Amino acid sequence: MNHTLTQYMQRTRDFYAAQGFERAYVWTQNDTTPFTRPAKPLKDCRLGIVTTAALHERKSTDKRATACAPIEPAPKQLWGNDLAWDKTVTHMNDLGSYFPLAALQAEVSAGRLGSLTDRFYCVPTEYSQRQTIDVDAPQVLKWLQEDRADIALLVPL
Amino acid sequence: MGLTARHLEENGIPTVIIGSALDIIEHCGAPRYLFTDLPLGNPIGHPGNMDEQRRVVGLGLGLFESVTAANKTVHAPVRWSESNDWRARYAEVKPEEMARLKAAGDARRALRQTLKVEGKLRNQDDST
Numbered sequence: 001m002n003h004t005l006t007q008y009m010q011r012t013r014d015f016y017a018a019q020g021f022e023r024a025y026v027w028t029q030n031d032t033t034p035f036t037r038p039a040k041p042l043k044d045c046r047l048g049i050v051t052t053a054a055l056h057e058r059k060s061t062d063k064r065a066t067a068c069a070p071i072e073p074a075p076k077q078l079w080g081n082d083l084a085w086d087k088t089v090t091h092m093n094d095l096g097s098y099f100p101l102a103a104l105q106a107e108v109s110a111g112r113l114g115s116l117t118d119r120f121y122c123v124p125t126e127y128s129q130r131q132t133i134d135v136d137a138p139q140v141l142k143w144l145q146e147d148r149a150d151i152a153l154l155v156p157l
Numbered sequence: 158m159g160l161t162a163r164h165l166e167e168n169g170i171p172t173v174i175i176g177s178a179l180d181i182i183e184h185c186g187a188p189r190y191l192f193t194d195l196p197l198g199n200p201i202g203h204p205g206n207m208d209e210q211r212r213v214v215g216l217g218l219g220l221f222e223s224v225t226a227a228n229k230t231v232h233a234p235v236r237w238s239e240s241n242d243w244r245a246r247y248a249e250v251k252p253e254e255m256a257r258l259k260a261a262g263d264a265r266r267a268l269r270q271t272l273k274v275e276g277k278l279r280n281q282d283d284s285t
């Protein structure tokens with residue numbers, strides 16, 4: 001790995017160790033990765049957007065849950081102040097910088113992408129990998145299937 | 158988000174992740190990943206730079222067409238600034254702030270204990 005890049009896992013471990021947490025978080029690691037080819041050309045695909053941002057402001061201690069909402073009208077803002085990101089160097093005031101609805105709609109208008117699902121989907125960043133695997137990811141899959149998504153674009157903050 | 162991508166892919170929905178935490182995503186293993194080397198918080202591009210955001214999204218969509226096997230990472234040609242100073246700002250631990258960080262950790266553990274007693278502890282905190 002290029003060590004000039006930001007080492008997020010190590011920096012996170014160091015930060016929580018400095019806060020006195022004795023057990024370091026263990027990120028999931030997998031030997032194999034599933035892979036599915038698109039069944040149709042991009043110009044015919046319906047795409048769903050999945051974000052780790054939330055529909056409403058949350059406190060860091062609030063319980064997090066999956067959510068979905070219509071893409072029309074477009075959300076004016078999404079929320080992520082309870083998540084770990086670089087609040088000292090950037091901000092979430094420009095929706096397009098973290099939730100690419102406008103850019104994707106432009107791709108649809110240009111004919112490169114078929115369409116977007118009527119809803120977008122919020123999947124929370126969770127400490128518990130079991131929560132993501134057993135509850136949150138299946139819920140997002142269910143919504144994508146209900147909305148006849150062919151492909152999904154996932155955009156973590 | 159890597160876990161969610163894997164679940165969707167296992168169930169027949171091709172995915173692309175666009176994000177900035179390269180080490181975490183590659184550690185997890187993602188089918189198709191467009192890496193944007195920007196501060197966490199704006200993975201699609203600089204705030205206010207719609208042209209860049211369009212380019213990044215265009216590159217991300219291209220992965221649906223071009224990638225033929227899992228664990229493919231493409232580095233988007235974006236740069237936050239001439240300086241790399243921003244990298245050290247994430248979860249920064251300054252020697253002079255160790256006492257403050259420890260106190261913040263103590264306060265957090267105390268709050269979690271209170272929430273646990275009240276049954277309000279969220280899943281993120283269920284391991285302690």
